[in-house]
Amino acid sequence: MTDGQRSPTSDGQIVVSGLTKQYKNVRAVNDLSFTVAPGRVTGFLGPNGAGKTTTLRMLLNLVTPTSGTATISGHRYADLSDPLRHVGAVLEASSAHKGRTGINHLRVICAAAGLPKQRADEVLALVGLSPAAKRKFKGYSLGMKQRLGIAAAMLGDPRVLILDEPANGLDPEGIRWMRGFLKNLAHEGRTVLVSSHLLSEMQLLADDVVIIAAGQLVRQGPVEQVLGSMAQSARVRVRTPQAEALTAALKAQSATIETDEQGVLLVAGVDAPTIGRAALAAGVELHELTTERPDLERVFLELTAGKAGIR
Amino acid sequence: MNLVRSELLKIRTTNTWWIFALISLPLWALTLLINWLQADALTSNNLGDLSAEEAAQVAAVASVDALSSNLFTTGQFFGLLIVMLLGIIVVTSEFFHQTVTTTFLTNPHRTAVMSAKLVAAGVLALLFWLVTTALNLVAGSAVLNAVGLDSQLGNDAAWRAIGLNLLAYLLWAVFGVGIGVLIRSQIGATVTGILLYLGGSIGAIFVIAILAERWGDWINNLQLLVPSLASSLMVAGADIPGNPPRWAGAAVLIGYAVVTGVVGTLLMRRRDIS
Numbered sequence: 007m008t009d010g011q012r013s014p015t016s017d018g019q020i021v022v023s024g025l026t027k028q029y030k031n032v033r034a035v036n037d038l039s040f041t042v043a044p045g046r047v048t049g050f051l052g053p054n055g056a057g058k059t060t061t062l063r064m065l066l067n068l069v070t071p072t073s074g075t076a077t078i079s080g081h082r083y084a085d086l087s088d089p090l091r092h093v094g095a096v097l098e099a100s101s102a103h104k105g106r107t108g109i110n111h112l113r114v115i116c117a118a119a120g121l122p123k124q125r126a127d128e129v130l131a132l133v134g135l136s137p138a139a140k141r142k143f144k145g146y147s148l149g150m151k152q153r154l155g156i157a158a159a160m161l162g163d164p165r166v167l168i169l170d171e172p173a174n175g176l177d178p179e180g181i182r183w184m185r186g187f188l189k190n191l192a193h194e195g196r197t198v199l200v201s202s203h204l205l206s207e208m209q210l211l212a213d214d215v216v217i218i219a220a221g222q223l224v225r226q227g228p229v230e231q232v233l234g235s236m237a238q239s240a241r242v243r244v245r246t247p248q249a250e251a252l253t254a255a256l257k258a259q260s261a262t263i264e265t266d267e268q269g270v271l272l273v274a275g276v277d278a279p280t281i282g283r284a285a286l287a288a289g290v291e292l293h294e295l296t297t298e299r300p301d302l303e304r305v306f307l308e309l310t311a312g313k314a315g316i317r
Numbered sequence: 318m319n320l321v322r323s324e325l326l327k328i329r330t331t332n333t334w335w336i337f338a339l340i341s342l343p344l345w346a347l348t349l350l351i352n353w354l355q356a357d358a359l360t361s362n363n364l365g366d367l368s369a370e371e372a373a374q375v376a377a378v379a380s381v382d383a384l385s386s387n388l389f390t391t392g393q394f395f396g397l398l399i400v401m402l403l404g405i406i407v408v409t410s411e412f413f414h415q416t417v418t419t420t421f422l423t424n425p426h427r428t429a430v431m432s433a434k435l436v437a438a439g440v441l442a443l444l445f446w447l448v449t450t451a452l453n454l455v456a457g458s459a460v461l462n463a464v465g466l467d468s469q470l471g472n473d474a475a476w477r478a479i480g481l482n483l484l485a486y487l488l489w490a491v492f493g494v495g496i497g498v499l500i501r502s503q504i505g506a507t508v509t510g511i512l513l514y515l516g517g518s519i520g521a522i523f524v525i526a527i528l529a530e531r532w533g534d535w536i537n538n539l540q541l542l543v544p545s546l547a548s549s550l551m552v553a554g555a556d557i558p559g560n561p562p563r564w565a566g567a568a569v570l571i572g573y574a575v576v577t578g579v580v581g582t583l584l585m586r587r588r589d590i591s
């Protein structure tokens with residue numbers, strides 16, 4: 007990337023501020039604010055219907071906000087002088103004319119954006135789609151469609167990449183490819199914002215996460231920090247032949263306890279050393295004492311509990 | 318300019334345009350046949366007994382000006398339908414194939430994009446007109462010769478009709494784009510367009526004829542308000558007694574095109590693409 011040539015204002019930062027979208031019956035996005043930093047992959051997470059797509063579309067000037075602003079490098083999308091050279095976006099996998107070939111789809115975009123025609127061939131090679139260049143879009147697999155979308159987004163060699171659920175419908179190999187591709191782009195100093203409801207995927211990909219539910223911000227920050235902020239609710243798995251005695255001892259410490267299988271307690275609210283000391287004091291024998299690392303999936307479900315689902 | 322190039326490339330890279338061209342050809346041949354038979358009938362003077370008024374009307378359409386104008390604009394009836402449908406597709410295919418997102422990401426200035434679409438539809442209309450007119454000059458001259466007249470290639474009235482025919486093609490293409498914006502569904506817009514064009518003109522002729530019978534001849538002027546009738550009036554080779562003047566047809570048609578074009582663009586500016 008030729009970051010050095012860019013003006014200081016073209017910092018690649020995305021700023022969403024007080025963004026709200028009221029549809030007839032639904033407040034799809036509700037006073038949402040967050041920032042996305044360049045050089046990192048930011049996962050934009052939320053259950054289905056949380057408002058991710060609506061937010062991204064407002065950011066890209068496709069949907070008009072009811073109130074609030076969304077800027078990229080300090081500009082609204084419509085005010086960017088050369089939007090494709092600054093921002094690449096992949097919104098739907100199926101967004102090409104069924105009867106048009108992949109290469110022609112890209113050439114149409116090149117023509118409109120004033121980009122040289124060869125860029126179409128270059129980006130096809132970049133996403134490994136050159137062999138299918140002259141095939142019609144209707145013959146593409148879902149994975150190929152997704153790659154074509156990414157190719158289109160890369161036409162202008164943009165500083166900022168925005169992808170809406172790019173992993174949808176991809177096979178494991180495709181997902182692995184995408185992960186490597188996006189991480190690499192972030193390494194080059196670009197801003198990468200990826201939405202998903204698949205948290206397992208984000209855990210492997212994202213540096214930062216922005217979590218929303220019911221149109222509102224739930225949490226934002228580096229992945230570890232968001233996980234860390236949930237550490238107090240991390241559970242400890244305890245295996246003991248004297249479950250009743252230990253339960254009684256821990257209840258005194260105001261821990262919450264669930265029983266899993268026979269002789270296994272899942273303890274929340276206290277940490278492992280505290281449990282160990284309580285067991286020692288009560289003369290309870292322990293066979294296992296493990297702090298379960300909270301995974302993003304669980305954090306996410308807890309954070310968005312009660313707000314998920316159909317609205 | 319880039320946008321217009323892109324829009325034309327969109328059309329060129331799908332099979333829509335040549336499918337429409339293929340459909341147009343037999344329809345053109347059909348209208349040529351009809352025009353030939355009509356020219357033959359009008360020049361052979363055996364139309365039977367006519368009232369004085371009818372005789373004046375026949376004289377007007379049987380004049381060389383009117384005959385040659387009619388022949389050199391052969392194919393207009395279906396040609397206008399075809400370019401209107403192309404105009405519709407220029408817009409609705411973006412929604413049908415969900416490419417409108419990419420289009421507006423590539424250029425977020427929607428007025429510019431819509432203008433490019435209007436221009437591209439106009440260019441298509443121009444091409445259809447060019448090819449049709451080339452065919453008409455050859456075939457029309459042949460028919461004129463066959464009914465015992467000169468080719469009329471130097472006839473001013475005929476050339477005026479050819480020019481107005483171009484105007485009609487352009488306006489109907491713009492009209493189509495407007496319909497496409499108003500009705501985003503590809504099928505819905507196409508069906509509406511066809512009904513408006515065919516049903517509208519046939520129904521209107523019928524209704525207006527009945528009304529004129531009942532309320533008097535001035536009702537005939539209402540046919541101006543029916544776009545397809547206005548356009549055929551506009552390209553008629555000569556003013557026909559009892560019909561509104563040709564310039565009025567042109568004015569009405571331009572009015573329709575401007576309104577649909579502007580309203581379509583304004584709607585597209587405000588619309589959420591989600």
Ligand SMILES: Nc1ncnc2c1ncn2[C@@H]1O[C@H](COP(=O)(O)OP(=O)(O)O)[C@@H](O)[C@H]1O
Pocket residue numbers: 029030032033034052053054055056057058059060061317591
């Ligand atoms: N064009 C629209 N009209 C009305 N409601 C909409 C529209 N688009 C989205 N919504 C509603 O807004 C909410 C958020 O949708 P969306 O942004 O697509 O969520 P996500 O992408 O996170 O799944 C949902 O309840 C959805 O039904």
Ligand SMILES: [Mg+2]
Pocket residue numbers: 058059060170171
């Ligand atoms: Mg979505």
